[in-house]
Each structure stands twice: as structure tokens, then as C-alpha cells.
Amino acid sequence: DIQMTQSPSFLSASVGDRVTINCKASQNINRYLNWYQQKLGEAPKLLIYNANSLQTGIPSRFSGSGSGTDFTLTISSLQPEDVATYFCLQHNSWPYTFGAGTKLELK
């Protein structure tokens, strides 16, 4: 199985900050990496698919980059509504595997 190592596990930032979250795959997954946002008590929401494609309806302050084994989710200017846990998912190989999550809170 491909292991997805997500960092940091916990992140505290201020409104307006630029925030980056990383996922590292244990082997090459090309660009088959999605990012999801999960707010407390809610289902996950797709933000970015295939490493850098913004899902319809997602604010442009969210962006994704990377290929191969190293990927980054960036929030260009943190907003209060971005408080959530963020997960990555690799869908290059079976079984699909998720990162352990990054919990983002406001400072």
C-alpha cells in the first residue's frame, strides 16, 4: 500500500496568513492526489483534484501543487471559515489511501 505522510498534524494560524499543508507519498503517484476539507461534524468536501485542479465552487485562495511524491495545499489568505481538518487522498494505486489529516485552527 502507498503510505501518505501528511504534515503538520496540527497548525495554528491567523486570519490573512498564508498556510501550507504537505502530503508525501511513499512512492510515485503522478498527479493522482486530492485534497479534502472536513469541518467539525460534517462530511469531507473536495477542494483540489489531480494535484492542482480547483473543484467547482471552491474559493480561489485554495490551490494545490506537486507531482510524484510531494504535494502541497496552500491557502493564500486564511479566513475564519477555513478552520477544519484537511486530508489528502492518493488515487493512483489500489488501495486508495488517505493522509492522517491536518487540523487547522485560528491563532
Added chain:
Amino acid sequence: QVTLKESGPGILQPSQTLSLTCTFSGFSLSTYGMGVGWIRQPSGKGLEWLANIWWDDDKYYNPSLKNRLTISKDTSNNQAFLKITNVDTADTATYYCARIDWGIPFAYWGQGTLVTVSS
């Protein structure tokens, strides 16, 4: 508008079979490229992919569940199903179904259904 909704037994006992239903609207599982997947999340923990089924009835399972899983669909009634045999307390989780859009997994999710395994 795409919606998905999971339903399940709520609580069941160890060794029983868990049967989950995903009822969806806004798309058809007979459409080329469409699929539905199941994912679970123990309380306060991360996400685990379980199984996918596609429009052509192709299926993939997470081997970590050691042949306990069966995924199926009823295209006419816009439903997908997941069965997990011989459940244990470790299967206690919120179970989600989610749509797969031609190569983009889990673009839309249901609200989840909590399943508790307890004697």
C-alpha cells in the same frame, strides 16, 4: 443537484453482517464513467477507503478488510450497497458513500451514517 444519503442499522452486535445503503440523486450509475465509493471514519480519527463500484459493475476493495466486503448497486433505484461480514468493535465508525466522477474520486459525499458495534 447531486445528493447522496447513507442508511444503516445504527447498532449491531459483533459477528453480525453490516448492511449499508447509499441512496443518491442527480446522477445515474448507468452513466459512463460514474461510480460510488464507500469510506469510513472512526470517531475522531482519519478516513479509510473501503470499496468502489463503477457504471460497468467493475469493483475494487480494500484488501485490509480481508474479503469481508461486498459492494453492489441497483441502477434502477439509484442505490449502492455495502455489506461487511463478521463485524467487530473496530468496525464502529461513520460510514460515507461518495460519488466518483470519471477519474475524480469522491467529488460529492453523503452526510454519513454512524454504525456502532457493541455487545
